[in-house]
Amino acid sequence: MKGGRQIAKLYGWGLHYYCGSTGQQIANEYTENEWYDLLERANRMETLVEDHWQVMGEFDRERRVKLCVDEWGAWHKQDPDVPPGYLYAYAGTLRDALVSAINLDIFQRHADKVAMANPAQLVNTIHSLFHTYEDKFILTPNYHVFEMYMPHAGATAVRTEFISPKGAQSSFRPRSGLHVLTLRRKKRPRVSGGSAGRLR
Structure with a gap:
């Protein structure tokens, strides 16, 4: 096996x-097609995890090494209303929150492969969970997705199959088998998961 000692x-x-x-790369300006296009791009993470895992197995047959998805998320242009010095800062939207949900669901489905998964940045930049300015502090839509998923940490995932229609003018379709139900002992089931549909 190639590099066996190094892999250890x-x-x-x-x-x-x-x-x-998508489009003009402005976080809060997009068409319906661009809405679905970004979700489809986020969904590509599943293929990346599966393909990387397959190649890694050629060199690590015992599967000692796991994937560390150390940066992921949407990346829009910096909001011109944000003061200079805030690297790529922009206000996230529901679309960005769905990007987070899609990725978290993918990481949960591949928990045997992914040991660590960090959003791109934490504060005042790409796909942030928080924004600060002087004495002001806000939670972004991405933060609220993480908050919704937190109670499910350490729980048991139940595989759920579903069928979803395509978007009106898009090829985006979430993959079936989304783990949306997690169970804990002596507690009521909690239901969560990313929705790929539009709110009306």
Whole structure:
């Protein structure tokens, strides 16, 4: 096996993937097609995890090394209303929150492969969970997705099959088998998961 001794020294193999932006790359300006286009780009993470895992298995047959998705998320242009010095800062939207939900669901489905998964940044930049300015502090839509998923940590995922129609003018269709129900002992089931539909 190639590099067997070196592989034994590794904990994880890094994977970065930003699904980018659409149209004019402005976080809060997009068409219906661009809404679905960004969700489809986020959904590509599943293929990346599966393909990387397959190649890693050629060198690590014992599967000691896991994937570390150390940066992921949407990446839009900096909002011109944000003061200079805030690197790529922009206000996220529901669309960005769905990008987070899609990725978190993918990481849950592949928990045997993904040891670590970090959103791109934490504060005042790409796909942030928080924005601060002087004495002001706000939680972004991405934060609220993480907050909704937190109670499910350490729970048991139940595979759920569903069928979803395509968007009106888009090829986006979430993959079946989304883990949306997690169970804990002596507690009521909690239901969560990313929705790919539009709110009306």
